[in-house]
Amino acid sequence: MVAVKTLAYLLVHPNQLRAIIQWKVWHDPVHSRNPEKESPTLRSCFKFLDMTSRSFSSVIQELTPELLVPVALFYLVLRGLDTIEDDMTIALDEKEPLLRNFDQILDKDGWTFDRNGPNEKDRELLVHFDDIITEFKLIKPAYQAIIKDITTKMGNGMADYANNAEHNVNGVNTIKDYELYCHYVAGLVGDGLTRLFVESQLANPALLKRPELSESMGQFLQKTNIIRDIREDYDDKRRFWPKEIWSKHVTKFDDLFDPNHRTEALTCSSEMVLNSLKHAEECLFYLAGLKEQSVFNFAAIPQVMAIATLELVFQNPDIFTKNVKITKGDACQLMMECSQNLRTVCDIFKRYAQRIHKKNSPKDPNFLAISLECAKIEQFIESIYPSQDPKVLSLIAASQGGPVVDEKTKAEQAAANKDVMYLAFAVIATLGLISVLMIGAAWLAGARFDIAFAELRKGIFAPKTGEEAAAVVAQHDHGEL
């Protein structure tokens, strides 16, 4: 059923179909893994990667061999942690120590976990977690240390939230809490990845001195997903939109999903979009620090998807009723465009910022703030890739006559001017000839232009008819008598 629907959609959207085909046919990964040379445990790891993540799996598998396994394992370890945190069938007193000490599990050969509920979608990963531990021990110690450090921090953060009864009932309170939550689940990932990139000498070490940049990379993705998933999370009884924001627009959280409050729900979502949009500049700044192509693609693709998603959810009432997602065709198009360089990524960001600006309405309480944020993204991109060159402008100004015009264009202009003159002459001559003919015909037929002129001179513009006209003629012809 779904396939038929997709097919029908693609048939009436040939551009989308084209993008998908192009991506499938022409996309040439910078690197690709070679499963034949891999150990059975590593193959198992990649199987779980495919299973647990559709969006990240392919970009991870195109990473440079140096980072391929470390990043894949990093992902799987965090996914394992997440699977424990997510599972509401595990009692808190069992869950908490698991979360807080998950880094130590990475040292325990043969550790597996089968107490996840049967409905937990990624429970298989933990049932076979020994494969991940085996491979983890084979990567460079420096990479192990980074992954463990982030695991500890994230595990503790998750345990704090699991313990926080208020959070579990009422969701996130302040914007600060919201950003702290995003820090634990995404900002830390950004931090860990940056350290892996720098450790492998594939990124500028200066990125470590600007931790707010990697933080923004994570925040931008997480916040955008939280906006997009509002309905799904609500159905799962989870609330991530901070009360500090939604309470400005609606009185109860449930009102966001009430069709009678759609306008308020939309202005609320605008404020959420604005809050996320603020990270866009720092994301572009961060991407400028990545040197290796596969690392760049790995980091850029999710960001580009995020800005496109942000544009999709902006002023979109559907987010409160169903799952919204960028189309497969758009996703392929974006992946193709952005896996080149920072310039193409900037072009995409600019394009979507302009689209958000276009949808922005003065009715929105955050109208100006959103407009300024879009403009700021444009200005930032202009500061990296200027479209005007002051040196050239100075030369033009110095030459005084405006833009330098060469002889050929001058001659062409002169010729064009002559053509226009001839054309105008022809038109006027034709009009003149027709006028002469018509007036002449009227005169031959007995029209009294002399009277008409005399009348006009007296200031009488409306022609007279019937007897009145005859009187005028008689008066005119015998006036001197």
Place this chain on the structure above:
Amino acid sequence: MAPTPAQSKKPLGKALVIGGCGFLGHHIVNLIHSSYDAQISVIDLRTTNNRRPDSDGVQYFDGDITSLSSLIPLFEKIRPDVVFHTASPNLMGSSKEMYKKVNVDGTKCVIEACQKTGVKALVYTSSASIISDNATDLINADERWPVIRGKMQTEYYSETKAEAESLAIAANRAEAAPKLLTAAIRPAAIFGSGDVQLIPRVLDVYYQNKSGFQLGDNTNLFDFTHVDNVAHGHILAAVALLQTSTLTTPPLDHEKVDGEAFFITNDAPVYFWDFSRALWKAAGNTKGTEHVWVISKDMGLMIGGAMEWINWVLGKTPKLTIKQVKYSCMTRYYSIGKAKMRLGYSPIVSLEEGIRSAVQWYETERMKEGEKKSQ
């Protein structure tokens, strides 16, 4: 802005604001008064408007800057350390002769008066329009962009501002008075309370119910600057010049303020029509953009051209001119990195707050007008 406590106020010595009863000038006076330790004097053609109460100790002098003989005695009496030269006719509605006389000849007189009376610092109010030819886009322009002069400069006002700026900059450490340090501030589209041009024009469009038109596609970014930020930029430049004048060796090139020009904006470019819409919204407009009739630039130029012809024949002023169409379709925003680096400038009033307070001011003014009329 909360007044700065007396002990932390920075010293500015004897400060003279020329044009201190004008739109920008009186905001400079206010800001010095609230945040700096200074003895303030004002010279203006008429000193009845925008005056601070006598208890504030600001001295007001009537004087004509186009007459050196009128200026010198005043300068000798005031003996200023710092001079802010803000006097200029409005952008619209003055004659060519007037622009030339006040902007160029007046500035010459001010410079000479500074040189003859031992002034340490002169800050000249230039204009961001001097790098615009009023047709070509300015995209994130900074101080490296060429000043547009002569045939290419279609706005005579800007031509005279450019001429005056070059005179003021040339007076820096000039032979006639090597101790006089000068700088120029180039503000972009000033608005705020006391504004007689931008705010009234934009808001009147809303009051006359004409907010349903948009010229161009509204993708062009524009800088609008709140007057308090412009005042702040001026004073920062003056403080920096005074600081430089105490040094025995000239500052490094990348730190230099004397002999330099600085763009000052709100550091918040905005889509052209969004600024007007934000103003209308602050004035109570609840409409979105559904009713707006978008006139493309080409269509606008055609209508503007036709209007100009018809009105020329009828001897009236057209409601829409080619100049206006070009202006509202132009990209015109600046990068103020230089002012941030060298002056330590950042806006003290955000665009949002600036719009709110400007609209509030204009509505109070309108109410006062209304009361006067009904009396």
